[in-house]
Amino acid sequence: MTKPKLMGLNHVALEVDDVDAAFEFYGKVFNFQLRGSHRDDSGVLQMAFVDMGDQFLALSRGRTQERHTNRHFGLVVNDRSIVMDLATAAGATVPEGRPFNFLDLWGNHLEIVEYRDIQFQVGRRAQGAGHRRRQDRDRDRDRDGRDAEERNL
Template structure:
């Protein structure tokens, strides 16, 4: 017998400075800071969070990365470019943060990952809908009925 993996609660990222990390990520993402001290901070996106942990020994990621789903990927791209962040080549919106953590930005509507409607409402994002392709992928796994119909916006 095995336990079911239900989802990812959080990701812990090593950063060189907590305040700098909050500023860097806060320049292109909206989030709530729940706890913060000089050694760590917890930033929440509704029911999930990132834990920034101070580390002076961080080595840059090569292939290892994590993805953040956003409502407007192009706005993030424009903001990162304005910030002078070098975007990595390839089909995705990937970049390294100042501490070498590789981040991939994806559009919530286009992927299978789904937040419950009441969580989206609480975040002020109740208008978001999945694309037909994302719904088809979910339906193929028997997970589609819980998802709102796409309006392709």
């Protein structure tokens, strides 16, 4: 049996206390479109879906977790040069020693990654994929005994 290959993410759901306030906060930091939303029977906004191309960010009412310091996700933007200024102006907290990272008002930890940096890394891996050293191939063997090249990674 062949295991399914991971292809990407569909969405990331962030718990917040107030979806309207979260939508306002993220609107001060990023340019985005609302993909959709959901209100309960009394009209309170329960979820907002922020469009990110093929993926989306789901802002979900009902924060129950503590603030995060290490657990985070990377959010890709076309230009991160002013993101941190915008985030701090909107009330975000910046963890010490973590450039291009911030915690939103509800403690969700985001790392901001620039799109061109992602493309450089993908290209660099693809360029060297055919010329890997033996110890690198051995290190990357999985439990089935197949290496990354055999798995088409």
